[in-house]
Amino acid sequence: MTNKKMLLSRKKKVDKYWALSGETIINLYSTDATKGLTKEEAATRLMQYGSNSIATVKSGQPLLILLRQFTNPFILLLAIATIFSFFFKEWLDAFAILIVMILNIMIGFWMEYQAHRSMEALKKMSVVSVRVIRDGKMMEIKSELLVPGDLLFAESGDMVTADARIINFNQLQVDESTLSGESFPVDKHQHELPENTPLAERNNMLYKGTFVTKGNCLTVVVNTGMETELGKLAGIVQQAEQVATPLEKKVRYLSKKLIGITLGLIVIIFTGSIFYGTPITTVLKTAIALFVAAIPEGLPVVTTLVLSFGMLRMVKHNVIVKKLSAVETLGETEVICTDKTGTLTQNKIEVSLIQVENLSAHVMVNAAGTSMHWTENNSISGTTAYAHLCRISALCNTASYQPDGNKTHASGDPLEIALLKMIYASGIKPEDYQQQFIKTDEIPFSSETRIMATCHKSQDGDEFYYVAAKGAVEDILKHCTSVLDESGERHMDDEEREAWKGIATQHAQSGFRMLAFAYRETSKQEGSFLYNLTLAGIIGFTDPPRAGVMEAIKACKKAGIRVIMITGDHPETAKHIAVQLGIATPGEDVIIGSDMKPSDQLTVLDRKQWLKASVFARVSPEQKQHLVTVLQDAKKIVAMTGDGVNDAPALKKADIGIAMGLRGTQVAREAADMILKDDAFTAIVSAIRQGRIIFENIRKFVIFLLSGNLSELLVIAICALFNLPFQLFPLQILFINFMTDTMPALALGVSNSGDQIMQRKPYSPNTPIIDKKRWAAIFIYSFVITATTLGAVVTSHLMLHRNDEWNNLVYNNILFYTLIFSQLCQVLNMTFKREIAFHKTDVFRNKVVWYSITCCIIISLVAYWVSPVKSALGITVISWAEWGIISLYSILTAVIVRVLKKMRLTI
Incomplete structure (x- = not known):
């Protein structure tokens, strides 16, 4: 029977791992107790058991994203408009609205899908790594690659990523609140437990999703992925609904407000039209046009995409x-x-000061840790106190450091690495100390005690135990009763203890980070060994x-x-x-x-x-x-x-x-x-800047979308109330929205604001996307666009067609194209700078904005030349003079708004 089949058959018989000894578990999983699995065997088991991950229902699945598009209130409004168009047998409008609705669904689907892909990419960047022993070597792998039988090492600060049986431990405590609800860390051990032991009391097991809060341990992985206790609870996690972010809630509120404004305008127009005696069918067609004009289809999805794009941009800032x-x-x-x-x-910590009894010296260790320069009192290097400082530094240390020519191999705490470099620079190998004194016990460093201490058994003929301790000066001194000087160990009283604190404070005022080092030699192993220590000296570190x-x-x-x-x-x-x-x-x-x-x-x-x-x-x-x-x-x-x-x-x-x-x-x-x-702290500031930019960009494209759509509403409302014969068609409004609601809005969403973004106070969390100032700006912008658009029609009539009959189709086309180009020119005003010159703004320098404007202009002109589109949109021949008026009034829109900004009449 192969190892694979044996493992399967054994696993079927046993699942109460806490009731078995560590040796039994090792045999059960065919694992070497010291070398772990081979890489080949681990790869085979990964194929057999699958990835060590929890299978969840992904909200980013394509079908779910597609179905979500149909719940968008704007899409529902378009659907209502389509039904009304079919009812009134406006077949062209009905099919056109239907096509645009489908296009908006597809665009929304694509943008949301891209946003989810961006989020998945970010998740992969924050993958958890674990340390395992394979082929006799400690190595770091992604947690997804863990397999049953792996020797897993975990220590304080690690997240447990699989269910595992403890086989060796050191002062181990685990936070199991995510699994059991127990708020206090649980003490762990390696001994067998009764088979009927409940989950919360299985103290010889580690479970996926818990955290090691103290100590360390070596374990054998027994279950991964969905087979873990957390995996069995995955169904509960999968049923949890995703909560909308505050910004998404603000966008939804804004959308509802916009729908309310639209309905209000429809009521006004409906009342006015009845007063004029307009047929009910015409009124309903106008209502359809208003619905279509009011819908900023891209608003919710563009918001999500801009947020996810901003998150990816932050990755570039680490x-x-x-x-x-x-x-x-x-x-x-x-x-x-x-x-x-x-x-x-920089966290490039180096030993820079050494203080022993009555002597202190500044030192400089070279980058490779191969030599040390003493600026004064180099006689310290020959003292007994310095020898103890080196021994304590080597023994009370969990880092590793190996100089290799111009290259070095280091891992662990930077401060402990600096101590190892100091020892190497003194011509001693730390491993010589570690081989001479074998560690028998350890008190790990904690933020409460601010001390690390270890106990070691001497391997020399004269057997004794050596206690090594290092930590904050005032905390080490609490455990010291003597100090080492030239003549040996002598008693330390409270006055001298305070004197040492004063020396440490004096050095700290110069920017040194001070640690004290103490020791004790004893003839027997003790359970509690942190007492009656002898102070060897203090060391100062610098970190530029x-x-x-x-x-x-x-x-x-x-x-x-x-x-x-x-x-x-x-x-x-x-x-x-x-x-x-x-x-x-x-x-x-x-x-x-x-x-x-x-x-x-x-x-x-x-x-x-x-x-x-x-x-x-x-x-x-x-x-x-x-x-x-x-x-x-x-x-x-x-x-x-x-x-x-x-x-x-x-x-x-x-x-x-x-x-x-x-x-x-x-x-x-x-x-x-x-x-x-x-x-790096600078990365935090960059992230805050990006956060502000994202919020401002969302404001920009929301203001742009709403001012454009409101201008369409006003144009339709004015034409309806004054019974003007060149009203826009629903299909034309759909085309305008298709041009202006997506590409320019996305382009504004990726603008990179200037330095002024970090020259204002932070906004309150309750600050709405659109406050009173910005609502006022939206109305001003929309009034300007409405005025210039209608102004183009009036100018054309007075200059080119004064003596002709009203050519309603020509005027309609002038209205149509001026509205498109005015909104595109208005993109350049979506900046909060007040400079009169366009080229000084962040929007003007945004290449994506220019790409989107150019693309929209080209598509609009193509519609003029392609016969089927031209016919569907009701486009007729427009003279060069009329094109000149359209261009002039479109540019005039941007100029007027820019002047109003400069005069501080709007933002």
């Missing part, structure tokens, strides 16, 4: 936005709460600011956005960087985490101090959440950065949660609304 609603909120952001290390700084951060912070201030630095660093280090970058002033106070009370215990004075402060130091993740609460209580829209597993609550609490793509944990990335691929 920002992955996970939700459409986040794009809207970005433009409204008023406060950015940002971490320091790696976001404001990122390029462009200072300019980005200035841009934020101009845009009315406050930047608040939140860091776990020493207050003086934080203040030094904040002043250097322009976040804080030299006289500004720093709020320290130890002085921060929970948000519900703050006094009014406390809240005022928090709201004024720009720097928060020694802050815990929980305190981040309290700060967000205070800012939101003050009606601020808050963006919060985070990278750790404990940052997830603050990221969820913030209006925009921003996770780090390079150093962020999977938990943080899952909780966030957007991910910075390069961890």
Whole structure:
């Protein structure tokens, strides 16, 4: 029997993995306990079990998208117009409206389908990776490629992506709230449990969709994809309806408002027409024309497409936005709460200062970590304290660093990598320490204790245990009872402890990030070993600011956005960087985490101090959440950065949660609304700028669509009320809308606004797409287009046909083409700049706008020359003089509006 068949038969017999030992599970899945699966076997099992993903009903399936087009209220109105046309035996209009309705459905389908494809592309960019052991090597793979039998390694901050049986663990805690509803992390172990153990108590298992909050473990994957516990619940997830974003709701409200305006005009025209004695059939035909004219068919779909296009454009700025609603909120952001290390700084941390008892020296380690330059007191390198600093740095460390000529191989925390480089530069190999002292226990670093400690057993003949600890100076000193000097270890009293804190503070004021290093030698293994430590010394690290951060912070201030630095660093280090970058002033106070009370215990004075402060130091993740609460209580829209597993609550609490793509944990990335691929603060500012641009672009094309459609309504209404004989036909209105409602609107949606976009205060979340100012502008624009369009007809009559009878078809054609070209010229006015010169605006410089205008003009002229289209649209021969009048009044539309803008009579 082949391994594949054996595995299948065994799996059918066993599904209660928690009741089996780790060894049994390993044998059951034919997995090597140390080397894992081979790549070939993993590929075979992937074919057998399929991708490790949850099958969901996709809202982006083509058939569903197509069916959704028929629920669009504008399409329903067109359908009503088609039915009326058939009823009155207006066969040409009926079929034309039907064709245009189908074309709009197809265009809507295509645009929405493209938007969904864009969203799928974004999802692929934020795929979760996992670490597995295959062929005896630890490697990183996409979570979809996990198969039963894989040896899966998980540690604090990782998201669990398959169901797995724990076979080895270290201080492991897992957040299972997504599966069991339990709000507190669960302690895990590797021992067998009774077969009847309920899901919430299977503490030797990891389940897909949960998060590791503490420690690490090695597991065997037992179920993937739909076979996982989460997969079995997938049906519930699939039934959840997608909630419309606030912007989509605003667009829907706007659409309903427009339909209301149309119905109001129809009532007025209907009443007026009866007064004139117009036949009821003519009145109903006019009503059909009004319905057709009022419908901005592209409005909802263009909005979605512009949002998704904006999200893809943000990717170029190293920002992955996970939700459409986040794009809207970005433009409204008023406060950015940002971490320091790696976001404001380069995260290229280097050892720059070493302080032992009575001696300190500035040092410089070269980029390859092969040499170290001491600027003073190079005698430190020969002291016992420095030897202990190197040993502690090597042992209390989870990073890896290997110099290889001009190339280096490094992974892990940048600060720990810097320590390994220091050791290499001293002519010592960290692995020599690690082979001499085997780790027996570990206290992982946490944001609460700010200490990492390890216990090691010596492999020399004289057997003993060595405790190594590093962390924040004040926290390490709490566990120190002695200090190492030239003569050996001596007792440390409270006065000397305060003196060491003072030394650390003094160095921190110069911008160094300070860590203390301590040790203890003992003859026996102890369960609790973090006590009676001996201070070996302190090390200062430098991390230069990122390029462009200072300019980005200035841009934020101009845009009315406050930047608040939140860091776990020493207050003086934080203040030094904040002043250097322009976040804080030299006289500004720093709020320290130890002085921060929970948000519900703050006094009014406390809240005022928090709201004024720009720097928060020694802050815990929980305190981040309290700060967000205070800012939101003050009606601020808050963006919060985070990278750790404990940052997830603050990221969820913030209006925009921003996770780090390079150093962020999977938990943080899952909780966030957007991910910075390069961890840079400048990317946040670029994303906010893009968010503002998207909102302004949506405003532009909505104003353009509504002003164009309202001008059509006014032209039809005026012709009907004054019983003018050159009324537009429904088919002509459909053609006008087809020309102006899609391509120009899309082109406006991808405009790239100028610098002025970041020179205004953020809008309130309650700001409508069209406020009173913009409604006034829409009416002004539509009145100008209506006036110039009717003016073209009057001018033609007075200049060319004064002594002739009214040639209704010629006047109708002048009305038709002037309305098209006036709306196309009006595209160039869709900017919020007030310059009289067109070429200085962002819309004028948008190539896509020119492509769309040119394309629409060509299609309009082709309709004049192609006989079947010409006949259907009722187009007759137009003289060159009449074409000149059409062109003149179309251009005049844009000029008049531009003058009104310059005179500040409209926006």
